Amino acid sequence: NGKLDRRALPAPDASLLQAEYVAPQGELEQQIAALWQQMLGCERIGRTDDFFELGGHSLLATQVISRVRQVLGFDVALRTLFEHSRLADFVATLDALKRIDEPALVAVERGVPLPLSYAQERQWFLWQLDPQSSAYHLPAALRLRGPLDVPALQRSFDALVARHEPLRTRFVQVDAHVRQVIDPAAPLPIDFEVLAHVPDRTAQIQASVAAESSRLFALDQGPLLRVKLLRLAEDDHVLVLTQHHIVSDGWSMQVMIDELIRRYGAGISAQELVLPELPIQYADFAQWQRQWLEAGERERQLRYWLEQLGGEQPTLQLPTDRAHPAQRSFHGARRDVALDAGLTRGLLQLARECGVTPFMLLLASFQALLHRYSGQDDIRVGVPVANRNRLETEGLIGFFVNTLVLKAQVSGRQAFTALLEQVRQATLQAHAHQDLPFEQLVEALQPGRNLGRSPLFQVLFNYQAQTRNGQGLQPLPHLQVEALQWDTHTAQFDLSLEVFEREEGIAASLTFATDVFEAHTIEQMLGHWQNLLRAIVERPQQRIGELPLLDAREQQANLQQWNPAPAQF
Numbered sequence: 001n002g003k004l005d006r007r008a009l010p011a012p013d014a015s016l017l018q019a020e021y022v023a024p025q026g027e028l029e030q031q032i033a034a035l036w037q038q039m040l041g042c043e044r045i046g047r048t049d050d051f052f053e054l055g056g057h058s059l060l061a062t063q064v065i066s067r068v069r070q071v072l073g074f075d076v077a078l079r080t081l082f083e084h085s086r087l088a089d090f091v092a093t094l095d096a097l098k099r100i101d102e103p104a105l106v107a108v109e110r111g112v113p114l115p116l117s118y119a120q121e122r123q124w125f126l127w128q129l130d131p132q133s134s135a136y137h138l139p140a141a142l143r144l145r146g147p148l149d150v151p152a153l154q155r156s157f158d159a160l161v162a163r164h165e166p167l168r169t170r171f172v173q174v175d176a177h178v179r180q181v182i183d184p185a186a187p188l189p190i191d192f193e194v195l196a197h198v199p200d201r202t203a204q205i206q207a208s209v210a211a212e213s214s215r216l217f218a219l220d221q222g223p224l225l226r227v228k229l230l231r232l233a234e235d236d237h238v239l240v241l242t243q244h245h246i247v248s249d250g251w252s253m254q255v256m257i258d259e260l261i262r263r264y265g266a267g268i269s270a271q272e273l274v275l276p277e278l279p280i281q282y283a284d285f286a287q288w289q290r291q292w293l294e295a296g297e298r299e300r301q302l303r304y305w306l307e308q309l310g311g312e313q314p315t316l317q318l319p320t321d322r323a324h325p326a327q328r329s330f331h332g333a334r335r336d337v338a339l340d341a342g343l344t345r346g347l348l349q350l351a352r353e354c355g356v357t358p359f360m361l362l363l364a365s366f367q368a369l370l371h372r373y374s375g376q377d378d379i380r381v382g383v384p385v386a387n388r389n390r391l392e393t394e395g396l397i398g399f400f401v402n403t404l405v406l407k408a409q410v411s412g413r414q415a416f417t418a419l420l421e422q423v424r425q426a427t428l429q430a431h432a433h434q435d436l437p438f439e440q441l442v443e444a445l446q447p448g449r450n451l452g453r454s455p456l457f458q459v460l461f462n463y464q465a466q467t468r469n470g471q472g473l474q475p476l477p478h479l480q481v482e483a484l485q486w487d488t489h490t491a492q493f494d495l496s497l498e499v500f501e502r503e504e505g506i507a508a509s510l511t512f513a514t515d516v517f518e519a520h521t522i523e524q525m526l527g528h529w530q531n532l533l534r535a536i537v538e539r540p541q542q543r544i545g546e547l548p549l550l551d552a553r554e555q556q557a558n559l560q561q562w563n564p565a566p567a568q569f
Helices: 014-018 026-040 058-072 078-083 087-094 116-128 150-163 201-213 250-268 282-309 343-353 358-374 416-431 437-447 521-538 554-561
Strands: 135-144 169-173 177-182 188-196 223-233 237-242 334-336 379-383 402-409 459-464 480-483 495-502 505-513
Touching: 014 135, 026 058, 026 554, 058 416, 078 087, 078 416, 116 177, 116 282, 116 437, 135 201, 135 250, 150 188, 150 250, 150 416, 169 416, 177 237, 177 282, 177 459, 188 237, 201 237, 201 521, 237 250, 237 521, 282 402, 282 437, 343 358, 343 416, 358 379, 358 402, 358 416, 358 459, 358 495, 379 505, 402 416, 402 437
Parallel strands: 188 223, 379 459, 459 495
Antiparallel strands: 135 237, 135 480, 169 177, 223 237, 334 505, 379 402, 495 505
16 A cells, blocks of 8 residues: 555664774774763764664763763763764864863761761751651562562661661751761661452552551651561562652662662572672762862852743743642642554654754653643743762762753744754753752742742653663562552652653653642643644644644534534524
């Protein structure tokens, strides 16, 4: 019939992009090529190869930049790799760069009072404000099918706690200051619970995980990591891990789970697991962060954010089902959606054609949706960043994550591609100024405080790219390990859109504050977002105000069902 049968085509081979291979020239090109090979998982990298065409994304780009800074000593910005993504072009820019001149990130003496990081100070304040809230807990659950060696699991946790100081850190008030107290390594207690056999095991497991993850922490008492083992059967368990955000973040949770599985696997195989020594701990980073920012970096980055965000801090006025309460309860729910394979391919292809990452494209689509819903032109969205742009921090557990406020001026008359370029520039500039703690930005801008809404932004967007090793956990002999999903019941913001890149396509979840939104409103919003994405793929040059949000059923309801012909009396 003249159409291309895409399903019959062979799987794309990245090596075909390197058909005209040109070997790197000179020592520096060879060093950078070896670094790209390691990060991208490619067999070879040539002078004409493009970092992003070979599978690179924002997170991998950040890691490449951190290694260039650490190993080669060049003060290179993230946007340099975006603007010069071919190997030869990127290396050519390094010659004009100055060498790094900043305080060394080294271990500090443990016999002196240890300050908190700026992010930890905010967490302490929020806990003091509402010690009965579990909104800043970080839970994870693993389903373990097969014979479980509980003593080996206990030894793995004990070694994990001994290696990472934040897992045995608590916080105490000393006069007018809060200090970190690192306790000596000690066995971490594992709570056990046997679940009775009921017809609906899924609901029973989710209820137990939710109850455990919402159990409160006292930050002045340790440890701030809890472990619970739910026994479903002799060879079927659920391992529930709960941390407080003040000592951990999403990256840290992955570090902990990966190391735990490796330690357990080595333990049951009677092998010794040798891990590289950690050059620093989180307390060292907290001390270094203060010295570096106070030496002038804070003022440099703050100037940028003050110029970007200005004096007025507008509140996003979305149509809600209920008025905002005087104080947030942090109660929330989540709805999930999976984009079909054709839409996923179209979005990734469009991102390549426009010279942007999928993160930038989907963030722009979300900001366009918020503009259409609110009618406002100044759209501000919070975006979390790992904030681990130094090599020493990649293997640490701690609260590194920072939040950036990305602003877009959206008009219904502008083409979507114009908004996309604006988002691209704003993203690159923001990453170049990502070290300023969000807490200090709030303090400098001094927005009107409202316990019913978060300051500076009310919606959050997060994008998780697919790693080169996929998302699966490391296999273990005789034990199947898989991440367990359950319904969340907390929401820190009005809306949080999280997008996940998977082998089978792009998936998303929209977490919403149940104080103000009903579930059917969020389901409708997700439908409108997908309709918007399809229109963007088909007509990226279309004006934002003309991109359709409604599907055929909604259009029919508006034009026919709710708009009958006038009756003659």
